Amino acid sequence: MRLKRDGRRMADTKSGRDKQARDAERRQIQRDISEARERGDELEPTPDPPTECHRRGCSEPVAFSVTERYQEETGAGAVEATAFLCVDHTAVESPMNLDDAYEGYVFHVEPVAAGDGN
Numbered sequence: 675m676r677l678k679r680d681g682r683r684m685a686d687t688k689s690g691r692d693k694q695a696r697d698a699e700r701r702q703i704q705r706d707i708s709e710a711r712e713r714g715d716e717l718e719p720t721p722d723p724p725t726e727c728h729r730r731g732c733s734e735p736v737a738f739s740v741t742e743r744y745q746e747e748t749g750a751g752a753v754e755a756t757a758f759l760c761v762d763h764t765a766v767e768s769p770m771n772l773d774d775a776y777e778g779y780v781f782h783v784e785p786v787a788a789g790d791g792n
């Protein structure tokens with residue numbers, strides 16, 4: 675719910691209403707900040723890299739992480755999707771969201787160190 679000050683109502687019970695409006699504005703600002711912070715956290719996933727290929731039914735060891743960053747169509751902002759894949763599945767991977775590409779669009783393949791526990 676978004677509270678807006680209505681200029682036409684200025685006449686009645688002024689001071690109490692002004693204070694309420696100020697408090698509401700302050701709460702709204704604090705809520706905006708915390709929401710922005712939550713969204714920021716979502717952009718930093720820190721999953722343990724899996725050891726098996728992400729593709730269903732494939733149990734080959736992970737060789738690459740494939741990351742695509744694109745603009746979500748709802749306008750909610752940039753989305754980053756990462757899949758950990760074996761060599762074969764990385765080779766057939768390709769950009770999926772070119773329709774949602776923007777200036778910060780990224781399609782990125784990065785080798786993953788062999789899972790020797792180190």
Ligand SMILES: [Zn+2]
Pocket residue numbers: 727728729732733734759760761762763
């Ligand atoms: Zn695979």
